[in-house]
Amino acid sequence: MPEHIRHPLIKQDAVEQRLYQLDLAGKALAASTLVVLPTGLGKTIVALLVIASRLEKAGGKVLVLSPTKPLVEQHASFFRKVLSIPEEEVLTFTGSINPLQREELWKSGRVIVSTPQVIENDILTKRITLDDVTHITFDEAHRATGNYAYTYIAEKYFEIARDPLCLGITASPGSSDERIAEVCRALRIESVAVKTESDRDVAQYIQKKDIEWKRINLPSEMKEIKDLLQKVLDDRYKKLTDAGYPIHNQRYVSKKDLLSLQQRLQGELRGLPESSVYTAISILAEILKVSHAVEITETQGLGALRMYMERLDNEAGSSKGSKASKRLAEDLYIRQAVHRLSNCDCEHPKMEHVKQIVFEQLTNKPDSRVIVFANYRDTAEMITGALAEIELIRPVRFVGQASKYKDKGLTQKQQVGIIDMFKAGEYNTLVATSVAEEGLDIPSTDLVLFYEPVPSEIRSIQRKGRTGRKHEGRVVVLVTKGTRDEGYYWSSLAKEKKMQSNMQTLQDIMPSGARENHQETLTDTEYNDQVTLADFDENSPKVIVDQREVKSSVARMLDKAGVDIILKTLEVGDYILSDRIAVERKSTEDFTSSLIEHKLFEQISNLSRTYQKPVLILEGENLFTSRKLNPAAIHGALSSIAIDFGVAVLYTRDSEDTASLIKQIAKREQTEEKREVSLHGKKASQMLPQQQEYIISSISDIGPKAARSLLQHFGTVENVIKADYEELLKVRNIGPKTAIRIRELVSREYTG
Structure with a gap:
């Protein structure tokens, strides 16, 4: 029988005791800490231990921040289940709760679980104050970069709170030194604590996770369509070179390279640029669109390509469409590719592999839960449709909230409902985009299938972490030979290795005992600048x-x-x-x-x-x-x-x-x-003059300038309305057409 945590604020026999979690919690109580722990090893338990200790010894209230509403609901349910405090003192804050209601709830809550955007808004509007918050947990802490709400909340917290302490938790902080350092600066991190699957105190809790890479050949029919698209790219690259902006190593140019050139060209638009800059920007817009079409062909399939080309055609036919889409719609090779698409009934062989892998998993283990990850919604929709044709499989598409042409997103309520039904077994296969990569507590997921590799080490680690939690898991990644899939595979692998190395190095040079020195460094480099920015004075505008x-x-x-x-x-x-x-x-x-x-x-x-x-x-x-x-x-x-x-x-x-x-x-x-x-x-x-101008300028074809001329000439709105045709023509800026329009409006009988 495993031992359980004993603490006055944690229910008896509710949480299994694990030494590595106690070790991490101890470090996190000594200083504001970034905890890096592989997915499925209980990062939330570490947060629970720290929260219970802070509530007992420091009092006040604690804040748990998580990026999405499903994660907020998940964490709040867990804390209500295991904490020995009244359930009504564990609150969830999301945008669906009225701001005034949140203001009242804040006063009575001890554990508030919230999305960061809500807390940011409530701080800005002064509905809440962080002065008595004794601890903040930043879930998925790797998000604390740039303008993400975590950075603002941490800044205000350490500025306002009487006794601040924070914990950042993540499985994947990033591979670059700069990114990890940015997260630490943003959250005022003083120490880093890392546990890996090879650590002695962790290894016994690691479930076996088989990772398979299936390499697939691209069919000849799809290669022909790709070659047509490549001809368009080759032509546009030549035009870009003629404009004075050559692209070297065109076969290996990345989207990042193209966007970097776009940024450079935009910079050259300041002042009086040469016409070649406008030409290059226009050509580059076409290259980005066609390059995306090539990537879809290589990594997704013809169904996804059809959807993309349909959207491109819709954009070209719209009055709001870009010139790039209109020119591409008229391109001979593009038209040939579209024609081939309409007559080609083959699909990317990945689709058959997906059906076979999922079917075999559910045949061998009918109670399995499977997650299939796809980078694009169109692909997720096709996979869902293909799997639904197989009797044993009960798939559901799981995507984000945003909607676009012929693609409606899911509300947060719908997302929560789908997760619950997936857990309950009403669906046994979740076909998801990146929205399902972070934090979903689905312990019985037996198989995670990547439709394609992802170049991001953070996303790759998050995806793999959806399996192998409570029992053995399996990860399968589909890779199309000789395409961008292979590049993404090697990129992700290298970044993961670099991240592990960087985290160990960072832990070595930032031990928890270095709190004072690190704090002093942060104060010198960060806090003083912020005080200067505030420019405090008694007459704050x-x-x-x-x-x-x-x-x-x-x-x-x-x-x-x-x-x-x-x-x-x-x-x-x-x-x-x-x-x-x-x-x-x-x-x-x-x-x-x-x-x-x-x-x-x-x-x-x-x-x-x-x-x-x-x-x-x-x-x-x-x-x-x-x-x-x-x-x-x-x-x-x-x-x-x-x-x-x-x-x-x-x-x-x-x-x-x-x-x-x-x-x-x-x-x-x-x-x-x-x-x-x-x-x-x-x-x-x-405002009276503006109101008078508004009345007159509401007449069709009369702008603000003409409205002012009429009012200056006639003196009142009433006189403008009463003026006849000849009198109106005497006014500056009023011609025959406008005079007729005014007389027609004020004299014609109403027939509505």
């Missing part, structure tokens, strides 16, 4: 921020810079800086998309009518390349925004730059000009 803008990192940058944020749902604008200034922030991608979708001028018009001094901030450096619009169209839109609508257009590099600019304008308005930040206040009387 206030900014009203639209709720939807929290998804960007501007709000957290404003908070970091010492701005007092007030979150509201705004009908007009994204940021209100005073009673007369509102800001509409658009990334360069948003700007061009809004222009194409005919939403831009409606938003700008509303902004112009509603605020005395409206501002448009354009964020980013790829304005002329994000949607491949004609530069003249963009310049025309910008000139109209500035001249016709009277909106100031300001440019920023990134979210930090935007936050800095917003802070400076708000400070100028509120400190120097002594203006209040208000959605209402004196605005009504000041």
Whole structure:
């Protein structure tokens, strides 16, 4: 009989005692620690031990953060089951719970399990404070890079909490020194604790996990289609060379290489670039699309290629479609490839292997659970359909929430329901994309099948970790010979080995006893910079921020810079800086998309009518390349925004730059000009001219400039409406067509 954990806050006989987990928990209680432990060896148990100890000795409340709602529900259920505290004190926070309700629940909770985005929002809106939080667990800690919510929460936690301590847990922190160091900096990690499957105290708990690599030949029919696509690529590479941007080793160029060139070209657009830059950017867009089609052919199959080519054709036929897709749709070799596709009934041999492998697994062990991983949704859909034709197999597709053309995503509620049915055996095969790679607690998964290798060591480790938890498991990876599959296979393998080596090195040079020295280093390099950014003073400016803008990192940058944020749902604008200034922030991608979708001028018009001094901030450096619009169209839109609508257009590099600019304008308005930040206040009387302009400009073909001319000439809205045709023609900017339209609108009988 195994021994069980004994602790006043852990239920008796609820958790088996394992020495390596106690060892890791001890280190994590001594200092903020990153724990790296192979999947299936109880990272959550380590967190439980630390949480129970902190609740007992430090009091307060603890926070457990996990990336997705299914994981949040899973962890909360576990803690309710094993902790000796009232179940109602273990709370789940997700976006489906009303913010005001979360504010009240926070006061009574002792263990709060949440998605990080929710906590980030609640900190920004000051609905919660972290001052009495004595521990935070960051599940899947490798996500703590860039602008992910973990980084902001950790920063605020160590700034606010009276007695902070955090634990990062992951099976795969990454292979590069830079990535691991970034995670440690972001979470204020002071020590690293690593356990591997070869460690003596871990080995007895490791279940055998057979990993098989099945190498498959590409059929001749598929090679012919691939060759046609390759001819398109060869032609575009030649054109790119002619434009002055040659690609060397074209057969081995990666998507990363192509995106790097795209970034370089975008940089050259600043100032007055040569026409060759625009040509190269346009050609590169075609190369990226065709290169993706080649990859699908090699690694996915013709069914997935058909779906992709259909979407490309749909894009080409749409008014919003890019020029690249339109040119490709007219290309002779592309048309030949599409024709071959329509007459080819063969499929990638991987599909037969999937059916055979899954069928054999369920025949030999009917109670098995199987996960089939595919990189693309189209492939996941095809695999699900193919497996459903076999009587023994009960497959279900498991994908993310986003929806696109002919592809509807799953809500988080649907995801949780599918996992529950998979556990219960209603489905025995989960066909999943990357959404199922992290943290799913499905202990009876016997087989994990990779439809293709993945180049990421983190994703590869996460996928393999879905099996071999409670009993022996099997991993099968399908690899198409002589294709990108093989490149991804070797890349992943090398990165996994490097990660293990790096983690051991990092553990050796960052022992838990080095807490003080490491803390001092972090303080010198990180914390002092942050205090400077905050620029604390008694007259911190206030900014009203639209709720939807929290998804960007501007709000957290404003908070970091010492701005007092007030979150509201705004009908007009994204940021209100005073009673007369509102800001509409658009990334360069948003700007061009809004222009194409005919939403831009409606938003700008509303902004112009509603605020005395409206501002448009354009964020980013790829304005002329994000949607491949004609530069003249963009310049025309910008000139109209500035001249016709009277909106100031300001440019920023990134979210930090935007936050800095917003802070400076708000400070100028509120400190120097002594203006209040208000959605209402004196605005009504000041807004009358804008309201009058709004009424007149609502008439078709009348813009803000013509509306102002009419009101200046006639004095009132009433006089404009009463004016006859000849009187209207006397107004500057009003021609016969517009005069007729006005008279028709105000005099014709209503027939609605």
